[in-house]
Amino acid sequence: MSNDVLTAPPTRRVPGEVGIWVFIFGDLTMFTLFFFSFLYERSYQQDVFTGSQQHLNVGLGSFNTILLLTGSLLVVNAVHTAASRPAQARRQLLLAVLTGAWFLVDKVYEYSELTRHGYTPATNDFFMYYYVFTGIHAVHLIVGMIVLLLARRTVARPVRSTGDLRFVETAASYWHLVDLLWIVLFALLFVLN
Amino acid sequence: MPSYSATSPTALDPSPPADVVPSPSPDHESPAADVLRSNPRFTLLCIRSNHVLTVVFFLGWAVAARFFPPPHPSWSAERIVAEYQDNLTGIRVGCALMMASFGLWAVWGAVVAAWSRRADRTRIMTYAQIASLALSEMIGILCAFFWSLAAYRPGEIAPDITLTLNDMGWLMFLLPWPPFAMWCVCVAVAIFRDTSADPVFPRWTAFYSLLTAFLYLPALLPIFFKTGFFGYNGLLGMFVPLVVFFVWLEVITHYLTRAAKKAVRAQAAG
Numbered sequence: 001m002s003n004d005v006l007t008a009p010p011t012r013r014v015p016g017e018v019g020i021w022v023f024i025f026g027d028l029t030m031f032t033l034f035f036f037s038f039l040y041e042r043s044y045q046q047d048v049f050t051g052s053q054q055h056l057n058v059g060l061g062s063f064n065t066i067l068l069l070t071g072s073l074l075v076v077n078a079v080h081t082a083a084s085r086p087a088q089a090r091r092q093l094l095l096a097v098l099t100g101a102w103f104l105v106d107k108v109y110e111y112s113e114l115t116r117h118g119y120t121p122a123t124n125d126f127f128m129y130y131y132v133f134t135g136i137h138a139v140h141l142i143v144g145m146i147v148l149l150l151a152r153r154t155v156a157r158p159v160r161s162t163g164d165l166r167f168v169e170t171a172a173s174y175w176h177l178v179d180l181l182w183i184v185l186f187a188l189l190f191v192l193n
Numbered sequence: 194m195p196s197y198s199a200t201s202p203t204a205l206d207p208s209p210p211a212d213v214v215p216s217p218s219p220d221h222e223s224p225a226a227d228v229l230r231s232n233p234r235f236t237l238l239c240i241r242s243n244h245v246l247t248v249v250f251f252l253g254w255a256v257a258a259r260f261f262p263p264p265h266p267s268w269s270a271e272r273i274v275a276e277y278q279d280n281l282t283g284i285r286v287g288c289a290l291m292m293a294s295f296g297l298w299a300v301w302g303a304v305v306a307a308w309s310r311r312a313d314r315t316r317i318m319t320y321a322q323i324a325s326l327a328l329s330e331m332i333g334i335l336c337a338f339f340w341s342l343a344a345y346r347p348g349e350i351a352p353d354i355t356l357t358l359n360d361m362g363w364l365m366f367l368l369p370w371p372p373f374a375m376w377c378v379c380v381a382v383a384i385f386r387d388t389s390a391d392p393v394f395p396r397w398t399a400f401y402s403l404l405t406a407f408l409y410l411p412a413l414l415p416i417f418f419k420t421g422f423f424g425y426n427g428l429l430g431m432f433v434p435l436v437v438f439f440v441w442l443e444v445i446t447h448y449l450t451r452a453a454k455k456a457v458r459a460q461a462a463g
Contacts, residue, residue, distance in 0.1 A: 018397050019396050022401050
């Protein structure tokens with residue numbers, strides 16, 4: 001195995017395994033359909049959409065975005081230290097999971113605030129999309145947290161195989177998908193006007 | 194398999210490379226070979242029945258019953274009654290075709306379950322698959338049954354009853370998505386657990402099965418919305434879950450067919 005990047009033969013490799021990229025591609029396609037239906041509906045009800053958007057908590061949404069980005073940075077670090085410094089990788093994965101948990105707590109607060117002021121999924125089409133999209137994203141996030149915890153357990157093994165490290169990368173790729181989806185959702189729901 | 198390169202020092206982790214062992218390599222022949230070897234021609238027939246059944250289902254659903262495009266959840270009871278009366282025979286015949294196709298899918302599902310019985314040595318996934326498959330078939334039969342019932346005496350009874358039966362058919366089509374998702378998840382887990390040297394299914398099909406299970410999720414939304422994309426006639430609430438189901442069936446069938454054909458050739462060779 002050559003450590004010299006310049007003379008080693010090029011190897012075709014995707015991060016994690018091919019399967020997770022099939023998953024990511026499929027999920028992104030689904031969310032693209034979501035986004036286009038949102039934009040389609042919005043073109044017919046621009047006033048309703050921009051008016052309803054005012055009631056969202058942009059500060060909290062921004063903070064949530066930063067939380068998930070921090071989680072992604074921690075995950076990137078964990079992937080790189082999984083082989084050589086597993087204890088650190090485990091700590092970083094746990095912290096990433098905690099950013100996800102904090103995100104969910106913020107979401108619960110956001111939902112309860114909105115419903116307290118009378119804005120439910122039945123209020124209008126904007127809120128229908130808001131609740132459905134962020135709800136489906138939250139399900140993805142919970143799965144992401146479980147997957148990261150599994151990766152953490154894998155890293156804890158006394159000897160890690162190449163398959164184990166590949167699993168950690170696969171888990172990391174899924175987490176980045178969750179992050180990416182939120183960034184687009186944030187832009188569409190909170191910022192676009 | 195390309196070597197894992199994260200053991201080289203990188204900017205993020207300048208520590209010296211750690212010892213990483215290679216993954217254990219598969220050393221035994223695919224246990225699925227047994228399943229397919231015993232009677233490969235018959236098994237191939239069972240696998241190919243999927244194509245016929247998909248065609249029969251769509252002949253019933255789309256061509257005879259004309260359920261594409263679907264009725265609108267916000268239509269009045271009288272409008273729904275009129276829709277049924279306009280195509281009475283078509284809907285009745287279409288539902289019969291749908292019920293037949295869903296019933297016969299058991300044979301195809303059994304091949305997948307038989308394969309996973311050998312792939313997953315603890316057999317839990319096999320049993321869960323059989324249960325999910327049976328439930329999925331029943332759900333399919335029930336929605337065609339409710340549509341048949343709606344087409345039994347439209348106009349002779351109160352329109353609200355016909356409306357309700359129509360709703361029952363469409364919501365039964367979508368809301369009970371969990372057994373379908375469980376079916377996909379069980380197949381995915383069995384594929385992941387298959388450590389044979391020449392597996393029937395490549396690992397990415399397991400991820401694809403998990404994706405399919407995920408994509409059923411919007412099918413829980415039609416109960417909340419009578420207009421828009423999440424209603425029982427919606428692109429996201431109905432069409433996507435419907436399409437991904439049949440695509441998944443084709444993906445699984447493709448690899449089963451490949452393995453069964455190989456077994457047929459091996460048997461013919463001696």
